[in-house]
Amino acid sequence: MQTLQNKSKVISLKKFETNNLFKKIFPYLGVVPFALLAIIFLIWPTLVVVYGSFQNLEGGYGFGSLIEVATNEKYLNGFKVSIQLASYSAIAGSILGGLFSWAIARGNREGYFRRLVLAASGVFAQFGGVMLTFAFLATFGFNGMLTILANSFFGENILTDASWLYSLLGLVVVYTFFQIPLMLIVFLPAIENLKPEWREASESLGGSNINYWFRIGAPILAPSFIGALLLLFANAFSAYATAAALISQGAPIVPLQISFAISGEVSRTNPGISKALAVGMILIIVLVMFGYFKLQSKVSKWVKS
Amino acid sequence: MKLKKSLFVLVTASALVLSACSSSSDSGSAEPASGEVDAKTATSAADFGGLEGLEEACKAEGKLNVIALPPDWANYGKIIDGFVAKYGIAIDSQIPDGSSQDEIDAANNTKGTDRAPDVFDLGQAVAMKNTAMFAPYKVATWDGIDPAFKDANGLWTMDYGGYMSIGYDANKVPAITSLADLLKADYKGKVALNGDPTAAAAGMNGVLMASIVNGGSVDDVSKGIDYFKSLKDAGSFIPVDPTPATIESGQTPVVFDWDYLHAGQVAGLKDKGIDWKIFIPEGVALGGYYFQAINVDAPNPACARLWQEYLYSPEGSNEWLRGGARPVLADLMVKDGTIDKAAFDSLPPVSGTPVVASVAQTEAANKVLVERWAAEVGAIE
Amino acid sequence: MGQIMSKLSKTDVWRWIIISFVGAYLLIPIFAMLEFSTRGAPGERSAEAWVAIPTFPKLLSSIFSSLQLAVVVIFAVVFILVPTMIWIHLRLPHLRRIMELICLLPLTIPAIVIVVGIAPTYRAIYQIFGSSPLTLSFVYFILVLPYSYRSISASLFSIDTHTLSEASRSLGASTIRMISGIIVPNIKVGIMSGAVISIALVLGEFTISNLLNFETMQVVINLLGKRDAATSVAVSLAALVFAFILLAILPTSNRSRSSKLKSNKKTEVMYK
Numbered sequence: 001m002q003t004l005q006n007k008s009k010v011i012s013l014k015k016f017e018t019n020n021l022f023k024k025i026f027p028y029l030g031v032v033p034f035a036l037l038a039i040i041f042l043i044w045p046t047l048v049v050v051y052g053s054f055q056n057l058e059g060g061y062g063f064g065s066l067i068e069v070a071t072n073e074k075y076l077n078g079f080k081v082s083i084q085l086a087s088y089s090a091i092a093g094s095i096l097g098g099l100f101s102w103a104i105a106r107g108n109r110e111g112y113f114r115r116l117v118l119a120a121s122g123v124f125a126q127f128g129g130v131m132l133t134f135a136f137l138a139t140f141g142f143n144g145m146l147t148i149l150a151n152s153f154f155g156e157n158i159l160t161d162a163s164w165l166y167s168l169l170g171l172v173v174v175y176t177f178f179q180i181p182l183m184l185i186v187f188l189p190a191i192e193n194l195k196p197e198w199r200e201a202s203e204s205l206g207g208s209n210i211n212y213w214f215r216i217g218a219p220i221l222a223p224s225f226i227g228a229l230l231l232l233f234a235n236a237f238s239a240y241a242t243a244a245a246l247i248s249q250g251a252p253i254v255p256l257q258i259s260f261a262i263s264g265e266v267s268r269t270n271p272g273i274s275k276a277l278a279v280g281m282i283l284i285i286v287l288v289m290f291g292y293f294k295l296q297s298k299v300s301k302w303v304k305s
Numbered sequence: 306m307k308l309k310k311s312l313f314v315l316v317t318a319s320a321l322v323l324s325a326c327s328s329s330s331d332s333g334s335a336e337p338a339s340g341e342v343d344a345k346t347a348t349s350a351a352d353f354g355g356l357e358g359l360e361e362a363c364k365a366e367g368k369l370n371v372i373a374l375p376p377d378w379a380n381y382g383k384i385i386d387g388f389v390a391k392y393g394i395a396i397d398s399q400i401p402d403g404s405s406q407d408e409i410d411a412a413n414n415t416k417g418t419d420r421a422p423d424v425f426d427l428g429q430a431v432a433m434k435n436t437a438m439f440a441p442y443k444v445a446t447w448d449g450i451d452p453a454f455k456d457a458n459g460l461w462t463m464d465y466g467g468y469m470s471i472g473y474d475a476n477k478v479p480a481i482t483s484l485a486d487l488l489k490a491d492y493k494g495k496v497a498l499n500g501d502p503t504a505a506a507a508g509m510n511g512v513l514m515a516s517i518v519n520g521g522s523v524d525d526v527s528k529g530i531d532y533f534k535s536l537k538d539a540g541s542f543i544p545v546d547p548t549p550a551t552i553e554s555g556q557t558p559v560v561f562d563w564d565y566l567h568a569g570q571v572a573g574l575k576d577k578g579i580d581w582k583i584f585i586p587e588g589v590a591l592g593g594y595y596f597q598a599i600n601v602d603a604p605n606p607a608c609a610r611l612w613q614e615y616l617y618s619p620e621g622s623n624e625w626l627r628g629g630a631r632p633v634l635a636d637l638m639v640k641d642g643t644i645d646k647a648a649f650d651s652l653p654p655v656s657g658t659p660v661v662a663s664v665a666q667t668e669a670a671n672k673v674l675v676e677r678w679a680a681e682v683g684a685i686e
Numbered sequence: 687m688g689q690i691m692s693k694l695s696k697t698d699v700w701r702w703i704i705i706s707f708v709g710a711y712l713l714i715p716i717f718a719m720l721e722f723s724t725r726g727a728p729g730e731r732s733a734e735a736w737v738a739i740p741t742f743p744k745l746l747s748s749i750f751s752s753l754q755l756a757v758v759v760i761f762a763v764v765f766i767l768v769p770t771m772i773w774i775h776l777r778l779p780h781l782r783r784i785m786e787l788i789c790l791l792p793l794t795i796p797a798i799v800i801v802v803g804i805a806p807t808y809r810a811i812y813q814i815f816g817s818s819p820l821t822l823s824f825v826y827f828i829l830v831l832p833y834s835y836r837s838i839s840a841s842l843f844s845i846d847t848h849t850l851s852e853a854s855r856s857l858g859a860s861t862i863r864m865i866s867g868i869i870v871p872n873i874k875v876g877i878m879s880g881a882v883i884s885i886a887l888v889l890g891e892f893t894i895s896n897l898l899n900f901e902t903m904q905v906v907i908n909l910l911g912k913r914d915a916a917t918s919v920a921v922s923l924a925a926l927v928f929a930f931i932l933l934a935i936l937p938t939s940n941r942s943r944s945s946k947l948k949s950n951k952k953t954e955v956m957y958k
Contacts, residue, residue: 167685249683
């Protein structure tokens, strides 16, 4: 009798344990589908890239590719131009976009105008690449609309020579096109979070417009603005489609160099180059995004209050 | 803690399983179309029991994937239409404006799928580097092709050739009398090269021609790179692949390219109001041939072989001729009387001794180009 | 009163100057696309390029593929991302930071980097799923994560999920019923906004599909651009307008946020 009772006690204890274990695992099952997708299609490729960057010229392993990418003038120049392009377009985009955000924020929050502007921004921010290149060629190309207009008004002029589009200046002008809408999307909430009460307080204390912006508006907006600037930088730095559609030969920026290095020619002799370039990109972007996240957490403190 | 560990184990296990999946490659390849013949390893029409057998095997497959064949390149548009009309096989013409390197890359990227290209038409440099991807096959007219134009084992066969030249829109730029002209302000932002010289034969030969004109030779491409660098510094050179569309829109009014490619566009461009003229530097006849090969992993191997038979028949080769290119079968066809005399006689004349870069020379040039082109001409300052 | 009036017009003037300048920057190229694609014989307009769109077979099939892809990605967002986010919010709050990090990772690991490492994965995908461009939906789901996550989590944070879940539980609702019937309707706006951005992203994506040799809409438009400039410009413009109309008519976060700020309308006058 005793043993039977003991046995049943043991059995019920065991059941309790397995039940408990199952209960502990069960919640995690809910995240399995998402986790699988994230691991297979995000984490794993990243690991492949990092691992592959240690592949070498002779098919062996070592730092060869990484050193090559960090020292060869060709690649260094690519990084330099990429950083320049990203910086200039981020600055231009954040200033123009920031002003634009202010202008939109003043308007009717429920109006159609704002709705349309935000919809257009959403599309323009994502639609870079091919379409953007065509748009600019249609505007400034040899047979472009503005070129022809300028020609008919001014005769021969600076616009007739369309080669500027393929220079750094041209790329910056084209990239800024999708930076402005992105800035609007990212920065508008920050401007809209400026509580009118603060404005009222400033005015009732005798502060002028300039005073308000200088002492209250700017300091509050600064983290969001700089954060947005960094985001714009990362966005331009990693952009591939626009440059690929505009410049079909040569590889002046890192994303184009990566696509060229993926091509059989280079990857046959040295498969590590494309991955080493990618690692270089990741390092630079991680630095920038780290700054962005730090600023975002600062901003969220303000928002919660 | 234990749970996180087990989750981690589960995750790494599934990752390992997936990588194991990707390394096993067999499934997905097509079964041989007909019972007895394995089309993938057939080396001539005889293996199919003659051309009719080959035709039937192809009809069973029903499809052909070709790549990087622009319709106005040596009349490929007509050739494709002719093949489709004659055999009723659907042809998927992929990335028509791709370079030779793009063809190889696509074959590698789509390996084992039904989208892989069946046949290649490659420039010399790329062809020589990738012979491991070719399946040997000797067409019916094999013996009529000069041994210099084919691989002894049938891995590749040259198909057609022409001479490097400069085409230009006479309405948009002044007439070109020498390469040095292109440095002038009239040509600012207007000069394009057909293809990146490290990836496309037309591009490489454009640089070689510039080299010959500027004191270099087929052995020394560096003077050509210097020339294009000066073109870039002068603002004349733009890094854009020229196509009929870019010529039409006025984006690339001056193009370095094979003479037959220019010749093939003159009529069409005239309709669009463009007066397309061809300039070949005096005394420089830099010729180049392209290479036909069958993809060893071709998803439609019988049709790939039938396509080759079609190209190397008078029917196909004459179309190349009508596109302004010189088919390798030209001598045989003149002898047989199957050549299109009118087209043959209207081929543009060349002055100077024809020179063709050998395999060794293109390899050497390619090496220098890979080192210098991207840094000096491709970069933005 | 006079002071406020002059203040109004001054900032208003600046406001419209900025809007005009930026508007010009953004709209002139679009207008140029329209102008370019409707050129006929010199001096005339022609719809030739537009009419020619259906005559390019690859174009239509690629547009269809891209639209299908957008639908599949939205499904994935609604049926995988949203439930996962809600689940973590309610049951596994300690995983929230990890989830947030993962969802924002694609901003740090851009498409061009992902595509370098994902080629072997897609060879395996071909073995299992075949060669349809729809297999891109897996990696596209990853690409939309930063945007969808942001809009959905904004909504999730703005409602009190815990109270709602407690209340519905005490009323006897099952977990699924609670998620689908109570929580989802409340974050509908965030989900919509995330879904709509996904459409724009999928239709505009070029990098991964091009380097993996899939023929999506942008890839085919790019190929077409080398053959026939006017028609590819026409198609690009059409795609742009289509995406714009979608984003403009589908309800997004604008509405709920702005209704909360209705009370601020009065103070806006002081604002100016």
